[in-house]
Amino acid sequence: MAKETRVRFAPSPTGPLHMGGVRTALYNYLYAKKRGGKFILRIEDTDSQRFVPGAEEYIIEALEWCGISPNEGIKEGKIAEIADKENPYAPYRQSQRRGIYRKYAEELVDKGFAYYAFDTSSALDKMRKDAEETGETFTYNHSVRESLDNSLTISKEELSRRLDESDHWVIRFKMPIDKIIKMTDLIRGEIEVNSSTLDDKVLWKAADELPTYHLANVVDDRLMEISDVIRGEEWLPSLPLHYMLYEAFGWSDIRPSFAHLSLLLKPDGKGKLSKRDGDRLGFPVFPLEWRAPGGEISSGYREEGYYPDAFINMLALLGWNPGTQQEIFNLNELTEAFSLERVVKSGAKFNPEKAKWFNQEYLRQRDLLSLAEEFKPFLISKGIDKNDEYISSAVSMIKERASFVKEFWSLSDFLFTAPQSYDTAVKAKFWKESTPAILKEISESLKVMENFDKESIEQKISQLIKENGWQTGSVMNCLRLLLVGESKGPGVADIMSLIGREESISRVERGLE
Numbered sequence: 432m433a434k435e436t437r438v439r440f441a442p443s444p445t446g447p448l449h450m451g452g453v454r455t456a457l458y459n460y461l462y463a464k465k466r467g468g469k470f471i472l473r474i475e476d477t478d479s480q481r482f483v484p485g486a487e488e489y490i491i492e493a494l495e496w497c498g499i500s501p502n503e504g505i506k507e508g509k510i511a512e513i514a515d516k517e518n519p520y521a522p523y524r525q526s527q528r529r530g531i532y533r534k535y536a537e538e539l540v541d542k543g544f545a546y547y548a549f550d551t552s553s554a555l556d557k558m559r560k561d562a563e564e565t566g567e568t569f570t571y572n573h574s575v576r577e578s579l580d581n582s583l584t585i586s587k588e589e590l591s592r593r594l595d596e597s598d599h600w601v602i603r604f605k606m607p608i609d610k611i612i613k614m615t616d617l618i619r620g621e622i623e624v625n626s627s628t629l630d631d632k633v634l635w636k637a638a639d640e641l642p643t644y645h646l647a648n649v650v651d652d653r654l655m656e657i658s659d660v661i662r663g664e665e666w667l668p669s670l671p672l673h674y675m676l677y678e679a680f681g682w683s684d685i686r687p688s689f690a691h692l693s694l695l696l697k698p699d700g701k702g703k704l705s706k707r708d709g710d711r712l713g714f715p716v717f718p719l720e721w722r723a724p725g726g727e728i729s730s731g732y733r734e735e736g737y738y739p740d741a742f743i744n745m746l747a748l749l750g751w752n753p754g755t756q757q758e759i760f761n762l763n764e765l766t767e768a769f770s771l772e773r774v775v776k777s778g779a780k781f782n783p784e785k786a787k788w789f790n791q792e793y794l795r796q797r798d799l800l801s802l803a804e805e806f807k808p809f810l811i812s813k814g815i816d817k818n819d820e821y822i823s824s825a826v827s828m829i830k831e832r833a834s835f836v837k838e839f840w841s842l843s844d845f846l847f848t849a850p851q852s853y854d855t856a857v858k859a860k861f862w863k864e865s866t867p868a869i870l871k872e873i874s875e876s877l878k879v880m881e882n883f884d885k886e887s888i889e890q891k892i893s894q895l896i897k898e899n900g901w902q903t904g905s906v907m908n909c910l911r912l913l914l915v916g917e918s919k920g921p922g923v924a925d926i927m928s929l930i931g932r933e934e935s936i937s938r939v940e941r942g943l944e
């Protein structure tokens with residue numbers, strides 16, 4: 432039987448989820464979904480110094496808003512802490528798994544793949560400084576380890592004495608010398624690295640009794656039976672060490688497969704997309720608004736009025752392509768179409784205009800009643816009370832011009848309230864001496880028309896223009912000026928038929944005064 436697909440999204444709660452992180456989660460979700468597998472959330476919080484309160488809750492809420500909630504690792508909207516049928520590997524928060532890792536680190540020491548190191552941080556700092564002064568960089572690796580303060584050079588007795596004496600020690604991986612590490616990445620193909628270029632990374636620290644990222648990540652991927660690791664490119668340099676750890680534990684034949692996703696790039700393609708680019712160019716880089724513990728607020732796609740399915744659709748295509756011209760995909764269609772083979776190696780340039788375009792497409796697909804529902808709170812906040820039918824008709828006249836529901840008001844305010852002022856440029860261009868009399872005559876005819884629907888209004892006005900030899904441009908623009916206050920909006924007859932006879936006539940008469 433084929434192995435069950437089990438993938439994980441393993442963020443560290445060091446702040447809000449960047450849209451690049453959401454894309455990593457999305458690709459994991461799609462990959463698992465397509466194979467009928469599990470999409471797991473694991474919180475990697477072993478670095479207590481970088482922990483940010485609220486970040487974990489933010490991550491869970493963001494995935495939920497995107498519609499890609501994990502199906503393992505969460506219980507009732509929170510990280511699962513107690514093992515049960517749905518969450519057999521709980522807890523899914525590494526700080527609560529701290530008791531697990533030490534024995535794995537010690538197993539590696541026993542097997543000769545790791546060692547204890549006692550070097551103090553001041554001693555290491557000094558070596559770094561000294562190296563810098565001669566233009567070099569200090570690396571804790573095979574070339575220096577025998578001359579440093581660690582268990583490789585002391586007796587067994589001394590070792591046990593020193594381990595008992597204090598907790599200022601760590602366990603380091605003993606990177607083999609001159610070994611060609613051959614790796615496979617599902618996106619990048621075969622990769623080779625000579626182990627001599629790598630350092631002896633810390634795996635476990637006695638001071639806080641916690642593993643580092645590398646040990647916890649590899650051990651948990653094994654214990655949670657992860658089949659495929661799909662993560663950001665920034666973790667590619669760690670892959671050789673992870674391969675070596677799998678080998679040292681004797682897990683090489685059950686190692687997951689790996690895929691490293693390229694970065695999301697700034698709109699000009701020059702470097703990684705950052706929050707600063709968003710601030711500078713006016714687009715969010717976070718799915719939801721984020722209030723930093725210090726008080727700073729960063730905008731989110733949700734609060735900017737994006738639909739989650741539009742956001743997800745846009746993100747999916749940043750770095751993956753379906754191989755066809757199709758651009759609009761709902762989540763099910765994405766699941767069907769997605770494959771890692773079509774994920775690109777190069778970075779994906781983020782285009783904020785394209786993001787808006789996606790939202791506009793999704794807005795257009797929505798029915799009028801749903802849009803009216805979304806628009807209603809804006810109207811209510813302005814003290815406007817109109818029924819669904821009226822709001823739907825108003826929306827039908829302007830929706831093609833909007834990318835967001837929040838734009839509806841400025842596109843349609845005149846359908847709900849009479850103009851408060853009149854655009855002087857429009858007046859200067861079209862208003863003539865004869866205009867007041869003409870508009871008065873039109874308004875009188877409107878009063879006595881039998882049916883006040885769009886067609887009848889159109890017919891009536893064009894009939895009057897024709898019979899009297901008026902100038903169409905001047906008449907229509909001035910009429911619009913009195914109804915709207917400026918030159919925007921749908922057809923004059925559309926506006927009048929919606930706002931109704933009484934309101935239309937009152938606006939014309941008030942304008943003439």
Ligand code: GLU
Pocket residue numbers: 440441442443475648661662663666
């Ligand atoms: N905790 C790592 C992060 O914050 C996870 C890396 C991985 O997926 O292995 O991105």
